[in-house]
Amino acid sequence: MKYIFFCMLIALTINAQAQHADTLSTDTSKSKKLKEVVVTATRTNKTLMQVPMPVTTISNKEIKNRGLVRLNEILNEQTGLSVLPDAHGQGIQIQGFSPDYTMIMLDGLPLIGRTTGILDLSRITTNNIEKIEIVKGPVSSLYGSEAMAGVINIISATPPVGASGSISTRYGTNKNADISLNGAYATQRLSLSGFVNRYSSSGYTLVPESGSATVSPFYGYTLNGTLGYKFSDRTQIKFQVRDYTSTADNNFLVDNDRITGDGTEKTLNASAGLTHRFSDKFTGDVRLYHAGYSTKSLLINNTDNSVYDETFFDQNFNRAELQGDYKIINSLRFTGGVGGQDESVKATRYNDKKTFQSGYAYGQADWTPLKKLDIILGGRFDAHSVYRSQFSPKLAASYQFSDKFVLLASTGKGYKAPDFRQLYLNFTNAIVGYSVFGYEEAATELKKLQDQGQIQAVLIDPATLQRLNAESSTAYNFGFRYKPFTGVMWTVNIFRNNIRDLIDSQPIAIKTNGQSVFSYFNIHDVYTQGAETDISYNFLTHWTVAGGMQYLEAYDQSVLDQIKAGQVFGTDQATRETVKIKKSQYGGLLNRSKYMANARIAYQDDKTGIIASLRAIYRGRYGFSDVDGNGIVNRDDEYVKGYVLFNASVSKLFLNNQLRLQVTGDNIGNYKNPGAISNLAGRLVYAGVTYNFSKQQ
Amino acid sequence: MNKFKTLALVLFSSTALLVTSCSKDNETPEPVAADLTVNTVADLDGSKDAVYYSLSTNTQVTGDDITAGKWDLKFSTTKISVNGGTSGTGTTQAQVVNSTFADLTTAPADGYKTDAADVGAIAGWYKYTSETVPQHAILAIPGKIIVIKTSDGKYAKLEMISYYKGNPDTTTPIFADADNRETITPSRYYTFRFAYQANGSTSLK
Numbered sequence: 001m002k003y004i005f006f007c008m009l010i011a012l013t014i015n016a017q018a019q020h021a022d023t024l025s026t027d028t029s030k031s032k033k034l035k036e037v038v039v040t041a042t043r044t045n046k047t048l049m050q051v052p053m054p055v056t057t058i059s060n061k062e063i064k065n066r067g068l069v070r071l072n073e074i075l076n077e078q079t080g081l082s083v084l085p086d087a088h089g090q091g092i093q094i095q096g097f098s099p100d101y102t103m104i105m106l107d108g109l110p111l112i113g114r115t116t117g118i119l120d121l122s123r124i125t126t127n128n129i130e131k132i133e134i135v136k137g138p139v140s141s142l143y144g145s146e147a148m149a150g151v152i153n154i155i156s157a158t159p160p161v162g163a164s165g166s167i168s169t170r171y172g173t174n175k176n177a178d179i180s181l182n183g184a185y186a187t188q189r190l191s192l193s194g195f196v197n198r199y200s201s202s203g204y205t206l207v208p209e210s211g212s213a214t215v216s217p218f219y220g221y222t223l224n225g226t227l228g229y230k231f232s233d234r235t236q237i238k239f240q241v242r243d244y245t246s247t248a249d250n251n252f253l254v255d256n257d258r259i260t261g262d263g264t265e266k267t268l269n270a271s272a273g274l275t276h277r278f279s280d281k282f283t284g285d286v287r288l289y290h291a292g293y294s295t296k297s298l299l300i301n302n303t304d305n306s307v308y309d310e311t312f313f314d315q316n317f318n319r320a321e322l323q324g325d326y327k328i329i330n331s332l333r334f335t336g337g338v339g340g341q342d343e344s345v346k347a348t349r350y351n352d353k354k355t356f357q358s359g360y361a362y363g364q365a366d367w368t369p370l371k372k373l374d375i376i377l378g379g380r381f382d383a384h385s386v387y388r389s390q391f392s393p394k395l396a397a398s399y400q401f402s403d404k405f406v407l408l409a410s411t412g413k414g415y416k417a418p419d420f421r422q423l424y425l426n427f428t429n430a431i432v433g434y435s436v437f438g439y440e441e442a443a444t445e446l447k448k449l450q451d452q453g454q455i456q457a458v459l460i461d462p463a464t465l466q467r468l469n470a471e472s473s474t475a476y477n478f479g480f481r482y483k484p485f486t487g488v489m490w491t492v493n494i495f496r497n498n499i500r501d502l503i504d505s506q507p508i509a510i511k512t513n514g515q516s517v518f519s520y521f522n523i524h525d526v527y528t529q530g531a532e533t534d535i536s537y538n539f540l541t542h543w544t545v546a547g548g549m550q551y552l553e554a555y556d557q558s559v560l561d562q563i564k565a566g567q568v569f570g571t572d573q574a575t576r577e578t579v580k581i582k583k584s585q586y587g588g589l590l591n592r593s594k595y596m597a598n599a600r601i602a603y604q605d606d607k608t609g610i611i612a613s614l615r616a617i618y619r620g621r622y623g624f625s626d627v628d629g630n631g632i633v634n635r636d637d638e639y640v641k642g643y644v645l646f647n648a649s650v651s652k653l654f655l656n657n658q659l660r661l662q663v664t665g666d667n668i669g670n671y672k673n674p675g676a677i678s679n680l681a682g683r684l685v686y687a688g689v690t691y692n693f694s695k696q697q
Numbered sequence: 698m699n700k701f702k703t704l705a706l707v708l709f710s711s712t713a714l715l716v717t718s719c720s721k722d723n724e725t726p727e728p729v730a731a732d733l734t735v736n737t738v739a740d741l742d743g744s745k746d747a748v749y750y751s752l753s754t755n756t757q758v759t760g761d762d763i764t765a766g767k768w769d770l771k772f773s774t775t776k777i778s779v780n781g782g783t784s785g786t787g788t789t790q791a792q793v794v795n796s797t798f799a800d801l802t803t804a805p806a807d808g809y810k811t812d813a814a815d816v817g818a819i820a821g822w823y824k825y826t827s828e829t830v831p832q833h834a835i836l837a838i839p840g841k842i843i844v845i846k847t848s849d850g851k852y853a854k855l856e857m858i859s860y861y862k863g864n865p866d867t868t869t870p871i872f873a874d875a876d877n878r879e880t881i882t883p884s885r886y887y888t889f890r891f892a893y894q895a896n897g898s899t900s901l902k
Contacts, residue, residue, distance in 0.1 A: 255876075432827060457815050514775075567795045569840020576866070578797045578839040578856065627868050629824050629836045637868060 040108070040133040040153040042366060042376060043142050044325060044335055050374055052398035052408045053139075054477055054493040056534075058132040060157065065602070065611050067649040067664030067688060069170055069178040070199065071104075071132075071154070072121035072679075077615055077647065078134065079548030079598055080532040084591055085679035089120025094136055095495055096528030096554040096592050097149030101416055101471075103139075105153040106269060107240065110146065112317050113267050113293030117419070123244055123267065125197045125222050127168070127180040130157040137477045137495065138414025141378040141394035142362055148414030148473055149497075156226065156240070159184030159193045164694035170664070172686030175202035182692075191228040196221065199246075204681040206674035212252030214678050220246030220265075234277040242269045250299060259308050263297035281327040285337075291317040313347040315420075335378075336363035345420045349427045351441065354420055357385040364394075372400040376410075386423060386440070390415045390470055404483045415472040422468065422503050422520040434515040436505060439468040442519040446509060449517065460508045462519065469522050473499040487538040496529040526589060528554040542605050549597035554589040559632055571628035573635045587623040587633030593642070595620035609653030617645045624676055640676045644669065660690035732896035740862055741887040747773035752845065752853045752893045769847050772887050775835055775860070777819040780848060782811035787848035791818040794842045798890065801842050802902040804852040809844075819843050822857050831873040835860040835884065844901075854901050855891035862886035 036048040041055050048055060058074060068074045072090040076083040082093045091099025100117030103110055104124070113119060132154050139147040162185075169179040177200050184193035200219035207214070223243045230236040244267045251260045273287045293315045299308040321339035328334060343356040364378030379393040396410030418439070425438040426445055437445045443462035449455050479493035501522035509517040530553055536546035560583065562568045568581040588594075595618070602613035621642040623633030633639065646669050651662040666684040673680065736755050741748055749758040749768035758768040766786045771778040780787035790809035794801060810818045822841045826834045837857040845853045858864055861882040865872050871881060878884075892901050 432833075434827070567840075569795070569797060569838075571839045580797055580800070580840070625830065629838045630840065 038133050039155070040105070040151055041135045041139065042335070042364065043108075043323070044333065044366065046366075049406055049481060050398055050400065052374055052376055052396035053410050054136040054408070054479060054491075054495075056134045056136075058134075060126075060129050060131060063126045063129065063132075064660075064690075065604070065649065065651065066613060066615070066647070067170065067651070067662050067686060069126055070122045071124040071126060071152075073666070074126060074132070075121060075134075075152070077598060077600075077617055079534050080136070080550040080596065081134070082593065082596060082619060083121065083679065084118075085677050086116075086118055087678070088115040088118045090122050090679055091118035092121060092152065093591070094134075094149040095497060096530070096552050096589070097497070097499075098591075100419075101146065101149040101414075103143055103146040103151045105143075105151060106242065107156050107271070108153060109269065109271055109287075109289050109319075110143070110291070110317075111267070111269065112291045112315060113265075114419070115295075116421070122199075123220070123246065123265070124154065125178070125180070125199065127197050127222075128157050128182060128193075128195050128224065130155045136493065137410060137475045138392070138394070138412045138473060138497075140390075140392035140414040141380050141412055142364065144360055144362075144380060144382050144392070145390075145415060145417040145470070148416050148471070157193075158228075159186045159191055160694060161186050161188065162695050164692070166690070166692035168688070168690045168692075170662075170686045170688040172664070173684040174204050174681060175200070176684065176686065177201070189230045191226070194223075194225040196223055198222075206672065206678065206681070210253065211258075214674075215681070216248045216250045216252075218246055218248040220244060236275050238271075238273045238275075240269070240271050243267070250297070254301075254308075257308075258302040259299050260302055261297060261299035261308075263295065265295045266293070268292040283325045285321075285323040285325075287319075287321045287323070289317075289319045289321070293317075311348040313345070315345045316343065318342045331368045333366040334363065335366070337361070345424075347420075350420070350424045351426050354424045355385075356420075359383050374398045374400075382417075384417065387418050388467065388469055390417075390472070406481045408480065409476075409478045411474070411476050413472060413474055415470045417470050418468045418503060418520070432515060433511065433513045434518065435511070436518045439465070439520050442508060446517060449509075449511070454511050454513075455517070456510045456512045456514075458509045460506075462508060465519075466522070468503065468520060469501050471499065471501050471503055471522070473497045488535070490533070490535045492531065492533045494531045497527060499524075499526050499528070502526060525557040526555060527557060528552065528589075528592075542603050544602040544604075545600065546602075547597070547599040549595065552592055552594055552596070554592040555586070556589060556632075559586060568630060568632065570630045570632075570634045573637055581630070581632070581634050585634045587639065590623045590625075590633060593620040593622040595642075609651075609657065611651040611653070612649065614646065614648045617647070619643060619645075640673065643671050643673070645671060645680075658692055660688075662686075662688040662690070664688070732898075733892055733894050733901065735890065735892045737858075737888070737890040739864065739888050741772065741889075743772045743774075743885040743887060744862075744883055747771055748887070752847060752855075752891060753849075753851065753895070755893070766848075769845060769853075770855075772885075774885060775823055775825075776817060777822065777843070777857075778812050779818050779845065782818070783814050784812040784817075789845065789848050791843055791845045793819060793821055794844050795840050796842050797840060798842060798854065798856045798892075801844070801854050802900070804844050804846070804854065804894075804899040804901055806899065809846050823860065831867055831878075832875045834867065834872070834875070834878070836867055850897055851894060852897075852899055852901060853891055853893040855889055857887070857889045859888040860884055860886070864888040 037045045038048050038051055038055050039045055041051050041053045063074050072083045075081050075092055083090045084093055092102050094102050104119050134152050136150040139151045165183040167181055171177045180195055180197045182195040198221050203213045203215040203217040205213045226240045228238040246265045248263045250263055269291050271289045275285050277283045295313045298310050301308040319339055319341045321337055323337035326334045338361045341358045344353055346353045360380060360382045362380035367375045376396045382390045392413045392415060394412035398406055398408040400406045423438045423440045425436055426441050428435040446462055475497045477493055477495045482490045502524040503520050504523045505518040506521050507516035508519045511517060530551045532550040534548035536544060538544050563581055563583050563586055566580060569578050570581050572579050597618040600613060600615045604611045619642060621639045623638060624640040625638050627635060627638050645667050647666050648668060649662060649664040651660050653660050664686040668683060670683040671680060672682050749763050750770045751758050751767060752769045766780060768780055769789055778784035779789040779791045781789040790811045792808045812818050823835050824838050826832060843855040861884055863882055865882045894901055
């Protein structure tokens, strides 16, 4: 005991386990994993082996064993996913899609709150999670807009019967602290649970001479409460409320002026759900959901105490949805639903409060004509008050040759609605003087500028514009799950996404100050294609080795066409001469690595309570900037060099697994690239202690 | 010396293109058509005022020669005007063609325009970097070859190389420092190369 307290004092940490005794069960039983049930891909329970789309799951146990406390940390270690550095937060890239195109869900309900399309994953704690499900490929047929690259669904833990609780903290480099307090009480009927999580950091500075922090100090609180009640075996209700508030202490230099001030970010999610089983064949659900997202910042120039920048952003999202699940015959199951949504936004850069209304209906048939064959056919229709209606079909099938080998294929359409920014933005850069107007505002705002005599020439008359269409994609995924012998699991997926009508800004007029006026258009047709594979092997009871990789090509079709026509030029890096760009020199879309890979070795011994793992994550070189002014990546100095991160964690369990001591090292090799990668702070070392208790009834 | 280098380079590259399969021994330089002159102009100073240039004489035009209309091109900040239309008394026309300096061997037969009030004949030769590194810089877009038909019907091709004194490497951290850029490498110093066909044909080879 003395030793334990000593550790606590030294490390100032307690890192507890929300899940009761979950660290004990080994991760080695693959047969268990095959029977694992997933829900996100079809909105119904299906076994992982049978579900005909590429699905990966990350268990709570795995997250805890790796000592990872925020969603970005765990996702960055997954095959084919990369967490991108951006000033607006850490977003996820799936199959070469930007973060805008992946829906992030908490218990099946979409999280909102994106800045320039990025939903910051570090907002989301991994506390009180049962597992994370990742579906790759479009699932707009069930979830609508945004579910174009895929869906990440965070599934909350259900408390065990009895009283339980835990405290868990992790502390380390950059005063990065994560503390969670969990409490739960459950009977056969009632389930009540709640947690508080505090996440804070002193931030870090990659370029000290700039006088500005790369990440400013911040602290954030997550409060979560869940109440469930089973009236009978047939009827149950569930309420969940989650609130997240984060405050950043900004402090940076602009032209030798010190700018300081707080920025706050708030999210609120509240849901209520009622499930009733009418018969063995028919189950109905009704769900109400509210989500809010708001930011506020006030920045003061300390030189003269003037207001440097003051902004606010308020977004609200409300939804009511009805879903039914009907087993027509044993081999045919129908799932369908209807819903309505109301969204609004008010912000500094919008003229007034903007609102959206939309309604939708979806249906899905899950048919097993043969025992080994599973076919899923579904579709969703979305009608919207501002942009054109969308229909998103999906067809998927899996064929189980044996218990060991399953072939899967799917095709479907995904879409992403134009966002508030693309429709309503009204922004003029005060320093440089350019303006950006959303599609709906372009005509009136341009007219205003013309009346003020600020326009030199109109390039595109807004009156001639086509209505802004949703961005959409058609996707093909094909692969297999193979378990050649005990302890080995091998998956392969080949994918192709044809993406149409990508929205980008383009000048519509030239101002008298020489700057442009921009608006949004459906411009680009791009495609991404590639393959990914994952393999894991458990051996000698305690050991797991695993690895994965993704090969990716992501190109703009119009650039390829121009290259073919000999119309794309660049500057040679060495001679600085103008050269014609060949297809082989075209690096494709920015931020996409052609090669990504990861490898892991893990050890778990239940007798001694020792758990350890070492992970290597490789991100191949990727296009970063356009140096020679042709708008594309074609030179070596336009790439960010590839790199490997090494992460490791070691845990020891004590007191019947109630107590865990853990040391975690992130980026042990201390890899940094200050000019290009803002989310690599260098080596991070954390220590943690965990304590949990439960009282069975 | 710069001129010589460029000439040598053009000679070499056109030769290399034509006779890539030849062995080194029997390689004979293909002579440039007698009437074509290739020149590189370095740091033409337009930092204080607009600067005028004559392609036929390969010299800067000043004083009374400007009013007399003895110039072909006028450089004023990022705007390049032709001696014609709303910009001058002549009938000079131009267009921007997507190609490389070496590949553009014949001037297009048509497509030329002169300067008008709202839009110039020469547009889109540069990009303003705005917020991307190097911030707030004017960079020549590669592959924008300006083809000029002078007032006396002679053809020329011209490639802008730099907008900054000394034709600096724009990929360096020094150039990226927008605050000190005007001190180290002042803007409105034009570096460009051009080929002028004196015999009146469209051949620019």
